[in-house]
Amino acid sequence: MAKNETLPLTGRRSSSLSVKQQRYLFIYGCLLIPLIFFITIRILPILYSFNISVREWDLLSDEKPFVGLGNFVNLFNDPVFLKSLRNTVTYVLVGVPGQLVVGLAVALLIQRVTRLKGLYRLLYFLPYVTSVVAVSWVFRWIFMKNGVVNGILLELGFQAQLFLGSPTQAIYLVIAVMIWQALGFQMLIFLAGLENIPAMYEEAAAIDGANWWQRFIHITLPLLNPVIVFSVIIGSISFLQSFTQVLNMTLGGPLDSTLSLVLHIYNLAFKHFKMGDAAAATVVLFAVILVLSLVQMKLLNKKIEH
Structure with a gap:
């Protein structure tokens, strides 16, 4: 058995x-x-x-000779490339802080809403899932010389503005549109972070006499640090890769004032067929994104003791 x-x-x-x-x-x-x-x-x-x-890669030629760093030297001697690089820095330096401030402000307001909170979330999130091309063309129509905004300005007795036709105004309008469209995503990220903060911290601070601003600076912001790091990195990468809004709203003009690095890469590759220069610019963009992400993680990612 x-x-x-x-x-x-x-x-x-x-x-x-x-x-x-x-x-x-x-x-x-x-x-x-x-x-x-x-x-x-x-x-x-x-x-x-x-x-x-590292090659002279022309689509119209069968030979692809090795040129080493020649393509990179050509890029940094190209004023259009340098202009696109400066514009891209402007996109990041203006767009990322603006996106964070607006997203956090809307999240704080929605958190305090007692009724129809889901409806407000939906309304603010809708632009994020709307076609970027469609949004860009709507705002291009709004800011035309004879568009809606200039019509309102004339009715109020002000002078009409160039807006997207102005070398000084166009880039900030493009940035504003990008911030508006990404607002829903930033709002949801910050809402998730705010809801994970224990209420007892703010209640204890309020009992000790701290006002709203002191609680926000010394409790809410430090505890939101991981969310802020994530949001800054995602926003920076998004603005570094600015393309669709720029292409559809301004085509990089006027006078290359809104030309982004990615749009310049697109022009080099598919309009001028200079694949070597375009690939070199792509490597530069890759290096910028990598270094910026590492620096942001090092500077912003601080340990918080509860």
Whole structure:
């Protein structure tokens, strides 16, 4: 009887092992498919762009000679590239703080709403899921010379403005549109962070006599630090990659005053067919995003003791 009893146990043990192995094969197989996709779609093109950036890669020529850093030297001697680089810095320095301030302000207001909170969230989030091209063309129509805003200004007795036709005004209007469209995303991120802050901290501070501003500065902001780090990095990458709004609202004009680095890369590659210069500019953009993200994580990511 003892022998007969041990046989089914070993049989069960071997079958359980095979089921375990099948489970691990299934798990690793599911992980392998997106990994292959990521390597094929993301990693390999990035590595290939490094190869293109050190060659004179003209689509109209069969020969692709190695030129080393020649494409990078050409870029930094190109005034249009330098202008696009300065514009991109402006997009980041103006757009990211504006996005954070507006998103946090709206999140704080919605947090204090007692009725129809879901409706307000939906209304503020709708622009984020709306087509970027459609939004850009609507605002382009609004800020035309004979558009809605100039019509209102004339009715009020003010002088009409150039807006998107002005080298000094256009870039800030594009930034404003980008902030408005990303407001819903920033609002949801900050709302999630605000709702994770224990209410007892603010209640204790209020009992000690701290006013709203003191509670916001010394409690809310420090505890929102991880959310702020995430939001700054995502916003910086988004503004560094400014393309669709610029292309549809101004085409990079007037006088290249709104030309972003990504739009300049697009022009180099698909209008002038200078793939080597375009790949070199892409490598520069990659380096800027990498360094900026690392610096922001180092400076902003502070440990908070509750």
